[in-house]
Amino acid sequence: MPDPLQRLWRRVRRQQRFCLLEDEREPAWTVDRLEAALARLAWQWQTAGVQPGQVLLLRAAQGLPAFLSFWAAQRLGLVWLASDPAWPVARLAAVAEAAGADWLIDAGSEPLPPAELPEALARLPRLGALPDERHETAPAAPAAEPVWPGRAVAALLPTSGSTGGPKLVALSRAALARSALLAVRSFGWQAGERLLNLAEPHTMSGLRNGLLAAPLAGMAWLVSPPATRADVFALLGQIHARRPQRVVAAPLLVRQANLWRQRLPADTWTGVRALYCTGADLDPVEVQRFHAAEGLPVLNYYGLTETVGLCLSQALAGWDPQDRSLGRPVGCRIRLVDAAGATLPEDAVEAVGELQVHQRHPSAGYWRGPAGPFDAQGWLATGDLARRDAQGRVHLVGRLAHFIKTAGTEKVAPAEVEQALETHAAVLEAAVCGLPAGVGIERIAALVVLRPATAHEAEGTALQAALIAHVARLLGTARAPSRIRFVPSLPRGAHGKLLRPQLPSMFTA
Secondary structure (H helix, E strand, O other): OOOHHHHHHHHHHHHOOOEEEOOOOOOOEEHHHHHHHHHHHHHHHHHHOOOOOOEEEEEOOOOHHHHHHHHHHHHHOOEEEEEOOOOOHHHHHHHHHHHOOOEEEEOOOOOOOHHHOOHHHHOOOEOOOOOOOOOOOOOOOOOOOOOOOOOOEEEEEEEEOOOOOEEEEEEEHHHHHHHHHHHHHHHOOOOOOEEEEOOOOOOHHHHHHHHHHHHHHOOEEEOOOHHHHHOHHHHHHHHHHHOOOEEEEOOHHHHHHHHOHHHOOOOOOOOOOEEEEOOOOOOHHHHHHHHHHHOOOEEEEEEEHHHOEEEEEOOOOOOOOOOOOOOEEOOEEEEEEOOOOOEOOOOOOOOOEEEEEEEOOOOOOEOOOOOOOEOOOOEEEEEEEEEEOOOOOEEEEEEOOOOEEOOOOOEEOHHHHHHHHOOOOOEEEEEEEEEEOOOOOEEEEEEEEEOHHHHHHHHOOHHHHHHHHHHHHHHOHHHOOOEEEEOOOOOEOOOOOEOHHHOHHHHOO
């Protein structure tokens, strides 16, 4: 019996509708063309010595290398792990070590510098992300594909660990296939439509939407290079030129579209049926402004890497611009739990509790690390505070856990940033928290105790800038604090435990 991902790909081959478009001036990567490339690439990897169960670390943005490497890995039973090519080398090495990576594909626009690689990266043999057409020919009739069980781990996605180091969420083949099916059904995606999905493959939305859901729906996936996505006018120009029917983006795009509307062609959004946003709570005022000007729905959806993405979503049918919710459950059960651990009744309208999720195929937990995030009954505590309205829709109202949820879809562990700060010679100790930057969105802030020799520098801003740059070099700009305050000491309890609930108030004192 074929495994879930084999069944999905066979359905894609039967439909013959999916294609990948990197450049409108070049021929599309049709299903037949992709299948031929996958067969050759898998054969080349087997020749190089890959074995089922090994971990393949990919350094690449969205596009053909990510697509081919994922599906070739599934064909051979490898565990696929994508990383952000913008990560600093130190973070990439930490993820490689946490995963126990066996192979590396470096398809970043700027290759890794060989002379400066840490051991965790330097030891990894390299594989190509694209089939090599110059040498031997792959067998005309490859052997039958082995069958991998649905519970086998197909991919790892990085997330922050509560102790500061990276954690890797293990995603099974069955969980990924189900998540793709839920996305297609919930979002109403149709064969023949064009999808512009702006998330990178190391995120849940990037992996599921571009590599799984778009092929399953029979869509054309419009690949967007990082430089285009980083420039608002280039991105909006691409929407105008490439005419996608569906666009998946961070909420920032809605604000940018509103801000620069007068400088854009009037038909920029012509042909787009819906815009989908995740990663942070949408500003309802911006949504209403956008809808009033363009007549397009902006659907909010919610999910965590541990839930294999999609848990809650608004629906396109009957969408209301006044709806400020995250929508209703998608393929899962939810409950709200109060501070005493009691489940709130479903008819307890407006009562606030922690959002918890139960699914048929959640993640398989954490790879080679701590115990999984689910309780004995399979419930996941999200750390998000939420309420139900009279229509049964779920509204996010804040955070319960210490994780910081930024506007860029990152979930940042304070300990990770604290450890990075404390590697600086001027820092004695640090404490990090999130400061509100909108409903459900936070910015990273740090309280820093300086070593006595550098305490006199606290009056200026040069050291603050240096510390921010130091964290950015180690963890990337998405995890660098936007605000630093120097303090003589950190608030601690009788046993020396950091009193984290007190940290935000120290920035307003």
